[in-house]
Amino acid sequence: MCYHNVAKVELHCHLDGILNPSILKEILLKRNTSLKIEELESAYPVLCFDDFINWFNKTNPHFKSLPDYKPIINHHVQNLRTQNVIYAELMIPSGSLPLDKEKMLECVQEFREYTTAMENGKVQIEYIVAFGRNKTPQHVEERGDRILKLYDSHLICGVAVAGLEQGNPIKPFRKTFERFKEAGIGIEIHAGEWCGPESVHDALENGFPDRIGHGVSLFKNPNLIEIIREKQIHIEICPTSNLKTGSVDDIKNHPIKQAFNLGINFSINTDDPGTFECTMESEFKLLHDTFGFGEQEFEKIKENSLKSRFQKQLRYS
Numbered sequence: 001m002c003y004h005n006v007a008k009v010e011l012h013c014h015l016d017g018i019l020n021p022s023i024l025k026e027i028l029l030k031r032n033t034s035l036k037i038e039e040l041e042s043a044y045p046v047l048c049f050d051d052f053i054n055w056f057n058k059t060n061p062h063f064k065s066l067p068d069y070k071p072i073i074n075h076h077v078q079n080l081r082t083q084n085v086i087y088a089e090l091m092i093p094s095g096s097l098p099l100d101k102e103k104m105l106e107c108v109q110e111f112r113e114y115t116t117a118m119e120n121g122k123v124q125i126e127y128i129v130a131f132g133r134n135k136t137p138q139h140v141e142e143r144g145d146r147i148l149k150l151y152d153s154h155l156i157c158g159v160a161v162a163g164l165e166q167g168n169p170i171k172p173f174r175k176t177f178e179r180f181k182e183a184g185i186g187i188e189i190h191a192g193e194w195c196g197p198e199s200v201h202d203a204l205e206n207g208f209p210d211r212i213g214h215g216v217s218l219f220k221n222p223n224l225i226e227i228i229r230e231k232q233i234h235i236e237i238c239p240t241s242n243l244k245t246g247s248v249d250d251i252k253n254h255p256i257k258q259a260f261n262l263g264i265n266f267s268i269n270t271d272d273p274g275t276f277e278c279t280m281e282s283e284f285k286l287l288h289d290t291f292g293f294g295e296q297e298f299e300k301i302k303e304n305s306l307k308s309r310f311q312k313q314l315r316y317s
């Protein structure tokens with residue numbers, strides 16, 4: 001089985017989870033950063049949830065604004081091209097955007113142009129803005145204004161909500177999500193990653209998502225599976241991430257095969273390839289080795305991922 005030649009689509013990857021020691025070494029050849037190689041290397045391996053938080057706490061303070069991610073995205077787009085990824089959506093952390101609306105538009109426009117120039121007619125890169133669950137409704141409402149401004153300006157195609165589920169439901173943000181829904185922006189909510197099916201219920205009831213990130217625990221609830229199937233909600237599955245943060249105890253117990261057999265619309269993603277030391281190719285190999293997935297399954301996954309992308313216009317086909 002050649003995982004390299006299989007055309008791939010990635011819908012769930014965070015800009016702030018791509019950095020790894022080899023990218024940092026490349027960056028250091030050109031300029032100084034406040035993050036040292038030894039400090040980043042000491043955050044590996046990431047083997048549990050606490051390690052995952054430790055990795056973010058070590059890297060995040062050094063990459064504060066969107067232009068800081070340029071050398072990282074440069075490396076990443078090349079990497080996607082060599083893995084035969086044909087379309088990818090990337091999540092920009094909302095905290096990396098300038099507060100002033102005009103400056104924010106200019107900044108994202110410039111970042112997009114920088115990225116598009118690297119696509120080389122091979123991989124289309126689109127952006128989503130992601131914010132954390134641990135915010136106040138007022139904060140989310142204000143972020144919502146800015147996210148919709150970016151969407152109206154055709155600079156992003158979606159909005160995502162990530163972060164700790166425990167004690168941070170979507171319900172208090174319902175008003176903002178009603179605005180998102182009305183505007184037609186793609187909506188993704190990370191849910192059912194660390195909490196049970198009730199968290200997926202909360203996301204579906206109050207956030208009107210087109211896509212659920214992870215959704216591991218929804219497979220424990222037949223009623224929820226039916227709703228997901230009926231509404232054709234897409235599930236962004238991130239196998240290695242789920243294993244490394246403890247959402248599943250063993251990859252063999254991951255509900256991927258169940259999802260495929262049930263005809264659920266899902267994609268395969270790295271989530272944070274730098275943090276979890278994985279690639280799209282390694283994820284596909286993992287599915288082959290663990291569940292016996294082959295050409296037929298990968299073709300179906302590609303079809304579903306493309307169907308569920310937030311940017312409807314394809315630049316290369």
Ligand SMILES: [Zn+2]
Pocket residue numbers: 012014162190213271
């Ligand atoms: Zn994620």
